[in-house]
Amino acid sequence: MEEGYSQEVMRTTATLGRKEAWDHAKARMGIARMEHRVRPGLYALGEPTRSSPVLVTANYSLSFDALRSSLPGRDAWVLVLDTGGINVWCAAGKGTFGTEELVRAIEATKLSERVDGRTLILPQLGAPGVSAQEVHGATGFKVEYGPVRAEDLPFYLDRGECTDAMRTVRFDLRDRLVLAPVELRNHRWGLALLVLLAVLVPFYGLEVLVVALGGLLLFPALLPYLPGKDLSLRGMALGALLVTPFALFQLASGMDAATLLAVPAEFLLMVPLAGYLGLNFTGSTPFTSRTGVRREIFTYIPKMAAMAVLGAVIGGVALLVHWGWL
Amino acid sequence: MEIGTLDVMSPQNGGRINTLVFYPGRCVRCGMCLKVCPHRVFALEGERIRLARPADCMECGACRKNCPSHAIEVDSGVGCASAMIKAALRGREDVVCGEDCCR
Ligand code: SF4
Ligand code: SF4
Numbered sequence: 001m002e003e004g005y006s007q008e009v010m011r012t013t014a015t016l017g018r019k020e021a022w023d024h025a026k027a028r029m030g031i032a033r034m035e036h037r038v039r040p041g042l043y044a045l046g047e048p049t050r051s052s053p054v055l056v057t058a059n060y061s062l063s064f065d066a067l068r069s070s071l072p073g074r075d076a077w078v079l080v081l082d083t084g085g086i087n088v089w090c091a092a093g094k095g096t097f098g099t100e101e102l103v104r105a106i107e108a109t110k111l112s113e114r115v116d117g118r119t120l121i122l123p124q125l126g127a128p129g130v131s132a133q134e135v136h137g138a139t140g141f142k143v144e145y146g147p148v149r150a151e152d153l154p155f156y157l158d159r160g161e162c163t164d165a166m167r168t169v170r171f172d173l174r175d176r177l178v179l180a181p182v183e184l185r186n187h188r189w190g191l192a193l194l195v196l197l198a199v200l201v202p203f204y205g206l207e208v209l210v211v212a213l214g215g216l217l218l219f220p221a222l223l224p225y226l227p228g229k230d231l232s233l234r235g236m237a238l239g240a241l242l243v244t245p246f247a248l249f250q251l252a253s254g255m256d257a258a259t260l261l262a263v264p265a266e267f268l269l270m271v272p273l274a275g276y277l278g279l280n281f282t283g284s285t286p287f288t289s290r291t292g293v294r295r296e297i298f299t300y301i302p303k304m305a306a307m308a309v310l311g312a313v314i315g316g317v318a319l320l321v322h323w324g325w326l
Numbered sequence: 327m328e329i330g331t332l333d334v335m336s337p338q339n340g341g342r343i344n345t346l347v348f349y350p351g352r353c354v355r356c357g358m359c360l361k362v363c364p365h366r367v368f369a370l371e372g373e374r375i376r377l378a379r380p381a382d383c384m385e386c387g388a389c390r391k392n393c394p395s396h397a398i399e400v401d402s403g404v405g406c407a408s409a410m411i412k413a414a415l416r417g418r419e420d421v422v423c424g425e426d427c428c429r
Contacts, residue, residue, distance in 0.1 A: 127362035127388035283406030
């Protein structure tokens, strides 16, 4: 693909086909991460005139496709910023969906010569990277922030304003579950190791695998229903929940000294593992502040480490007892 | 000194729960913060802007960046535990996303 802003106006439509579906599926799986981009530049959606609205987005294909597919039957200009194939929210946080890039894009596409209007509509989630007043000062274009989600764009374009709900981020089941495949992929080697462990040491290996998979897949699904406010705490609650059937099974099959030691050791080892996975989910939620995450790290990491060390010691003793060395 | 500073304090942990600070005295009531905040932290009360839900602030920095009169301060940055832990382990202050996050 050619790099940099296109000098020419490119054409696009509101219809997504099989090619896009395949691209989105791969993007969701975390496959070929760097390929989900579109050429940055100015696109004509439908048959825009010099007075049609100008919408701005990132050159991540999912961002661009969400925008254009939300506008069937409408004519608009779409200005695609070069964010390196990163979505609007993350790129805004990094600053690549930002004031400088927007100014660069306006100049590179000769936008002021192609349209009469001097208003740009940006996704609200791009605001952390863009200073509306600086863009105005540098280019004469006025920045307006549209809705958080592209699906609300028709409403916004028709009325020129958003409802409160359209300005608020949600994190519903679908938003959470869509992250699962990438989580699995990010941890694929660790998980492969755990599968191997489960084959070699059936019971305990399976237990660790269940807790790890639970922490990655069940945690996002059950998030609102887990007790506690902090993600680490919720992760630990899930960990305790997942270990319980294993512990009950062990206790039911015999209450010798080794088992009575092994059960608390399992809780002490597995609960912090799930808590740690929960804590790591902070990067994926649109709710955690940096101060909050820092506080969670300082509050829970030492405690989880202490639990794990204690669990390892008790587990070691349990093994020695089991082998008849103690 | 600024009069009317609202610092977000939490009696539970004896400290600030986030770094958001609003200086109502500097506000020119343009309404930008109402538009950009994804958590409805600011609210319009009559003619005035007020911190309605300060505890919900996720420190994205959108309000500070778009406030024309510097009435808002917030220390924004990557709020991602794995990135922060990695930075801490490397003994680095700057927290950056790896290529594995944020897609
Ligand atoms: S930093 Fe972000 S979440 Fe916090 S008040 Fe400002 S806009 Fe809202
Ligand atoms: S953006 Fe700043 S000046 Fe405008 S209403 Fe909000 S606090 Fe006041």
